[in-house]
Amino acid sequence: QVQLVESGGGLVQPGGSLRLSCAASGRIFSVVFLGWYRQAPEKERELVATITRSGSSNYADSVKGRFTISRDNAKNTLYLQMNSLKPEDTAVYYCNADIRSPLQRNYWGQGTQVTVSS
Numbered sequence: 001q002v003q004l005v006e007s008g009g010g011l012v013q014p015g016g017s018l019r020l021s022c023a024a025s026g027r028i029f030s031v032v033f034l035g036w037y038r039q040a041p042e043k044e045r046e047l048v049a050t051i052t053r054s055g056s057s058n059y060a061d062s063v064k065g066r067f068t069i070s071r072d073n074a075k076n077t078l079y080l081q082m083n084s085l086k087p088e089d090t091a092v093y094y095c096n097a098d099i100r101s102p103l104q105r106n107y108w109g110q111g112t113q114v115t116v117s118s
Contacts, residue, residue: 002026002101009093009112016085016116022078022095022109029100033071033078038091038114048093049080062088085116 008020024031035050049069050058057069068081078095092111099107 002099004107004109006109006112009114011115017083020080024076029102032098034096036080037094040091087116090116
């Protein structure tokens with residue numbers, strides 16, 4: 001009964017900010033957060049940001065300088081701070097992680113909608 005649940009999405013005006021959370025719950029032996037993805041209407045899913053085991057991060061060119069990925073391992077939670085939001089950021093955002101419980105498998109969150117509109 002391990003699951004990955006996202007929250008924090010919503011409607012925001014251009015230039016605004018949102019902070020997304022992705023919490024892993026259940027009988028977790030270990031979790032390795034991999035990153036955030038998004039899927040806009042009529043587009044394929046794209047990688048937004050990655051985070052390594054050591055904590056280093058990488059971003060899609062479209063979000064560099066505006067988004068920040070981070071994690072709190074003690075809380076089994078992944079975050080995505082989104083600043084200076086643009087209408088082009090409108091999408092369903094998903095987190096991705098490898099969770100051992102005790103066997104490792106890849107998990108996706110259910111997705112949280114982010115809408116950037118005036």
